[in-house]
Amino acid sequence: MVLLITGLASGNTIDSDWLVTQIKEPVRIEKKLADKEIVLGNTLISRTFRLLPNAATVAYDNLMTGQSIIRGIKPEAIVELDGHTYEVGGLQGQVEYGYLLASQVDSFTANADAFVFRRYETGGTKERFGWKRKRYSGRSIWPPPGKSLTLHFEPPAGRLNGLRLSIHYEMYQGIPLLAKWLKISNGTGKPVRLKTFTSEILAAVEYESLVGEPRRWEYPNIHVESDYAFHGDDSKNANKTAHWLADPQYGTQVNYRRQTPVMLEVRPPLGPDLAIEPGSKFESFRTYELIFDSTERERKGLSLRRMYRTIAPWSTENPIIMHVRQADPESVRLAIDQCAEVGFEMVIMTFGSGFNMENIKSDYVAQMKELVDYAHSKNIELGGYSLLASRRISDEHDVVNPQTDKPGGAIFGNSPCLGSQWGIDYFENITTFITRTGLDLLEHDGSYPGDVCASKSHPGHHGLGDSQWKQWKKISDFYKWCRGRGVYLNVPDWYFLSGSNKSGMGYREVNWSLPRERQIILGRQNIFDGTWKKTPSMGWMFVPLVQYHGGGAAATLEPLSEHLDAYGAHLAQNFGSGVQACYRGPRLYDTEQTKALVKKWVDFYKEYRDILDSDIIHVRRPDGRDIDCILHVNPQLKRKGLAMVCNPLDRRVKKQLKLPLYYTGLAQTARICEQHGPYKEYRLDREYNVEITIDIAANGVTWFVIE
Known part of the structure; x- marks a missing residue:
């Protein structure tokens, strides 16, 4: 088992593995070398700063593997102010960038043209924005416990007198994660233009060392993500700030053309190109650096999922949602009533329903408030859909293409x-609508995708240079406002770090127009593949109760009572994976038998909710050729695991199934029962596996609870 080899190699055991056992040691900030250095560390990683003759990172260590993360010194940041580019901190004099000798640091000097370190301060972590907990969620603490270190800098002598720049670091307890961002305070008495900035530069140790150049390089084993993210269903394709580049100072690298991507730069793709007015402040986006202790896929995925549970814990909210197809009061009341009967928790007036959150006329607002109040009387939350981008408004209000100076493109x-002005009015209208109606949820489609705008007449930005930054601020501030009010956010883009709760799990929409039997296996594949990096609660699936993108009767579940096998399969695999779906249609049930089926799986999910919302270990991917299996694990619960097993075959399957129980935290024995049957004790082998016997009916599903 790759995990155990890796764990033993780095000196870890199951009792000290941060992904299994909660680490209670706090983050520490300690001085070293007669106060010349300060160290921010948490037993998993540490970052060491030399403070004289200027502040610079002189060590960044992976304490889990005993390896250095960096091989050289770079400035802590770079800023372009009033047309001049300045380094912030850093030291000069390093010649060899293949490695950094601690004995040489004393001989390094400060750059006379750089911002110079003046003082530091320490403190605790602070919440980035408020999170109003209105519904069931995980047990994460907000803000996450940890420590902060702030380094304060002043401009070089004779430049920008009165301006101050601070670099902020946060490290969190029990996870190898560091946050970094910068702030600028303008005390010069006049406006100062910030053209752009680079908030992190790391001379990282290379992941691979090649003489030639491959088609695709492997980057250093670090996950870097910022909240300046958009137009993506994954952190990888939503990344707009982290860039791995060749390091021009690394002259001794193996690559012949010296193009190994080993230098990290974190910066916005454009701008912000802002005038910082006298007495005002600027704050950058935040960058998070997650240090991996393994290259194994599941372990890296578990690390990433722990990161989201830590810094975006609202993503663990996982309400059971129906998407009602029509927004007239009669249809919405029927949906509310049926949800209350079977245990669903939220109703969305879905896309195409006629719901219009931009309409703030008093009679419409009153009608919607009455529906919200009715839903609340039944312990149901009510929300609706609004489309932001991916539509045309007018030449006056659309983004202007900088290449043509016209809309389009x-x-x-x-x-x-x-x-x-349309954008300004839009956000004013929907915040007014939410406030007046008490709406609980917003499904925000076509969220801001990162478009730039060359217009010089729009009141919300000055021109091309600040257009992306100002639009990102507009959307992210709105999402943070929603989070503080407890408004649930379904957003099909990567806005988790700005407050959104859920995005798509990852599926092709037109697949829901395929015949029902094909949707089932494809749906399980989507869940299996989507939960390598997402927790179950972070992604939604889809169930076409009525026709969606075509397909006719062969693709839809209505009449529901005539397709209970397919409906039951959707319910089982969604609830069994802890993934909520868009059940889109006019009703959840049409007969008492259908109602009983829906309630059966809702009750199942609520009985096992803690463990079903926990992380997934990927045992066997669905392929239609044999059984498939996922295993939920959580060593902090009484139920430490739940294996969900599906049989796609048209025959009964009886066989042995190996379950990897390492991440349940169990080391010697496990008690396992099938569904609500009797428990049987199993002894774990040396690789923390057990073998169980499964006997599952044709096209059947079962589950095993592990304590």
Whole structure:
């Protein structure tokens, strides 16, 4: 088992593995070398700063593997202010960038043209924004416990007198994760233009060392993510700030053309190109650096999922949602009533329903408030759909293409500029609508995808240079406002770090127009593949109760009572994986038998909710050729595991199934029962596996509870 080899090699055991056993040691900030250095560490990683003659990172260590993360010194940041580029901190004099000798640091000097370190301060972590907990969620603490270190800098002598720049670091307890961002305070008495900035530069140790150049390089084994993210269903394709580049100072690298991507730069793709007014402040986006202790896929995925549970814990909210197809009061009341009967928790007036959150006329607002109040009387939350981007408003209000100086050519063809008067009015209207109606949820489709805008007449930005930054601020501030009010956010883009709760799990929409039997296996594949990096609660699936993208009667579940096998399969695999779906249609049930089926799986999910919302170990991917299996694990619960097993075959299957129990935290024995049957004790082998006997009916599903 790759995991155990890796764990033993780094000196870890199951009792000290941070992904299995909660680490209670706090983050520490300690001085070293007669106060010349300060260390921020948490037993998993540490970052060491030399403070004289200027502040610089002189060590960044992976304490889990005993390896150094960096091989050289770089500035702590770079800023372009009033047309001049300045390094922030850093030391000069390092010649060899293949490694950094601690004995040489004393001989390094400060750059006379750089911002110079003046003082530091320490403290605890602070919440980035408020999180109002209105519904069931995980047990994460907000803000996550840890420590902060702030380094304060002043400009070089004779430049920008009165301006101050601070670099902030946070490290969190029990996870190898560091956050970094910068702030600028303008005390110069006049506006100062910030053209752009680079908030992190790391001379990282290379992952691979090649003489030639491959088609695709492997980057250093670090996950870097910022909250300046958009237009992506995954952190990888939503990344707009982390860039792995060749290091021009690394002259002794093996690559012949010296193009190994080993230098990390974190910066916005454009701008922000802002005037910082006298007495005002600027704050950058935040960057998170997750240090891996393994290259094994499951372990890296578990690390990433732990990161989201730590810094975006609202993503663990996982309400059971129906998407009602029509927004007239009669249809919405029927949906509310049926949800209350079977245990669903939320109703969305879905896309195409006629719901219009931009309409703030008093009679419409009153009608919707009455529906919200009715839903609340039944302990149901009510929300609705709104489309932001991927639509045309007008030449006046759409983003302007900088290449043509006309609308068109945006990411979705045409899209409104959030800094136009329409954009300003849009956000004012929907915040007013939410406030007046008490709406509990917003499904925000076509969220801001990162479009730039060359307009010079839009009131919300000055021109091209600040257009992306201002639009990102508009959307992210709105999402943070929603999070503080407890408004649930379904957003099909990667806005988790700005407050959104859920995105798509990852599926092709037109697949829901395929015949029902094909949807089932494809759906399980989507869940299996989507939960390598997402927790179950972070992604939604889809169930076409009525026709969606075509397909006719062969693709839809209505009449529901005539397709109980397919409906039951959808319910079982969604609830069994802890993944909520868009059940889109006019009703959840049409007969008492259908109602009983829906309630059976809702009750199942609520009985095992803690463990079903926990992380997934990927045992066997669905392929239609044999049984498939996922294993939920959580060593902090009484039920430490739940294995969900599906049989796609048209015959009964009886066989042995190996379950990897390492991440349950069990080391010697496990008690396992099938469904609500009797428990049987199993002894774990040396690789923390057990073998169980499964006997599962044709096209059947079963589960095993592990304590």
